[in-house]
Amino acid sequence: MRELTTDGLLDAVRAWVEIESPTNDAEGVNRVADHLEGLLRGIGAVIERTPGRDGYGDILVGRVPGEVNDGPGLLLLGHMDTVHQRGVFAYRRAGDRAYGPGIYDMKGGNAMAVAALQHLHATGRRPRLPVTVMMIPDEEVGSPSSRAAIEAEALRHRAALVFEPSGEGGKFTVGRHGIARWHIRTEGRPAHAGAYHAEGRSAVREMAHHILALESLTDHPRNFYVNIGIIHGGTHENMVPAECSAICYALVPTATEEAELRAAVHALPQHDADVRTEVTAGLGRPPFGKSPAIQALYDHAALLAVETGLASAGERVAGGGSDGNFTGALGVPTLDGLGVIGGGPHTREEYIELRCLVPRTRMLARLFETLGPGVGGL
Numbered sequence: 579m580r581e582l583t584t585d586g587l588l589d590a591v592r593a594w595v596e597i598e599s600p601t602n603d604a605e606g607v608n609r610v611a612d613h614l615e616g617l618l619r620g621i622g623a624v625i626e627r628t629p630g631r632d633g634y635g636d637i638l639v640g641r642v643p644g645e646v647n648d649g650p651g652l653l654l655l656g657h658m659d660t661v662h663q664r665g666v667f668a669y670r671r672a673g674d675r676a677y678g679p680g681i682y683d684m685k686g687g688n689a690m691a692v693a694a695l696q697h698l699h700a701t702g703r704r705p706r707l708p709v710t711v712m713m714i715p716d717e718e719v720g721s722p723s724s725r726a727a728i729e730a731e732a733l734r735h736r737a738a739l740v741f742e743p744s745g746e747g748g749k750f751t752v753g754r755h756g757i758a759r760w761h762i763r764t765e766g767r768p769a770h771a772g773a774y775h776a777e778g779r780s781a782v783r784e785m786a787h788h789i790l791a792l793e794s795l796t797d798h799p800r801n802f803y804v805n806i807g808i809i810h811g812g813t814h815e816n817m818v819p820a821e822c823s824a825i826c827y828a829l830v831p832t833a834t835e836e837a838e839l840r841a842a843v844h845a846l847p848q849h850d851a852d853v854r855t856e857v858t859a860g861l862g863r864p865p866f867g868k869s870p871a872i873q874a875l876y877d878h879a880a881l882l883a884v885e886t887g888l889a890s891a892g893e894r895v896a897g898g899g900s901d902g903n904f905t906g907a908l909g910v911p912t913l914d915g916l917g918v919i920g921g922g923p924h925t926r927e928e929y930i931e932l933r934c935l936v937p938r939t940r941m942l943a944r945l946f947e948t949l950g951p952g953v954g955g956l
């Protein structure tokens with residue numbers, strides 16, 4: 579891509595969006611991977627494709643050499659899946675926006691990142707550091723089949739750049755709250771609720787105590803939210819319930835809250851000595867905060883944003899999780915939210931603003947071209 583134009587970039591975005599790829603549709607996700615593989619081969623990347631497991635699509639990695647080829651480089655992270663089932667709504671352009679499944683989260687960002695690499699390639703330039711493009715198939719369900727691979731790759735790189743959508747007006751993401759999930763199960767003793775009530779030990783009643791204990795940790799000013807969103811218990815109204823299960827889902831802004839919740843879950847007071855409680859950690863995303871290294875990355879990107887015509891970048895700490903949580907929590911300098919400007923994530927009104935495509939892609943090209951020893955804190 580020699581010239582960066584809105585129409586050219588929109589065509590690139592559209593090609594991604596028109597291959598529908600809900601997370602649970604490995605075939606669709608793999609067609610996105612085929613498309614990406616073709617683009618990366620076109621710029622001479624060395625491809626590593628890991629077959630999907632547990633019903634998810636493949637993990638695709640493409641390695642592009644840099645100017646400075648000694649030592650670790652940049653990890654460019656994206657996900658190929660979307661939350662939208664096939665055929666729900668289609669790509670369309672209207673005025674200064676374009677709509678489509680996953681266009682904002684995050685196919686627009688993926689398309690821009692690859693277009694920036696293609697632009698460097700077509701104009702005889704290179705990223706300063708070696709670049710690894712890594713796109714995964716299952717981010718929208720917590721990256722269960724990819725987390726280990728992401729973390730292993732991150733530790734081999736100097737920094738991670740994530741092309742999830744930007745914050746309002748183009749803000750970069752310099753930290754993310756974490757998400758913690760706990761599965762809780764109680765097991766009591768069944769009994770006829772009329773004839774032998776005294777012999778029963780209610781698993782639901784014990785769970786009720788647990789729910790109140792956990793939800794009382796919620797602290798709105800700290801952005802610490804504990805929610806028991808799902809509970810199942812009992813089998814009959816005329817029976818003391820012997821089993822109950824619940825899922826505790828929490829937003830944990832920092833490691834402090836994550837540890838607080840973990841401690842509480844493991845120390846749930848036992849109200850009925852005959853009811854057993856079992857807790858298991860579910861999928862989660864650890865929080866990460868802005869470190870001096872992230873500040874340095876941000877400062878450099880913000881300069882480039884001004885240089886390439888984005889009035890200002892700005893920064894934010896985002897509530898929702900991304901794969902940047904994994905890399906950031908490992909201490910790998912992570913700059914997230916480098917993707918498109920738009921809105922309506924996870925809705926049928928998901929859109930991007932066309933005016934962001936050229937300056938944002940140019941900024942990414944400049945970022946890849948300049949980040950290296952002595953620049954951006956690296």
Ligand SMILES: [Zn+2]
Nearest residue numbers: 683684717742
């Ligand atoms: Zn996303």
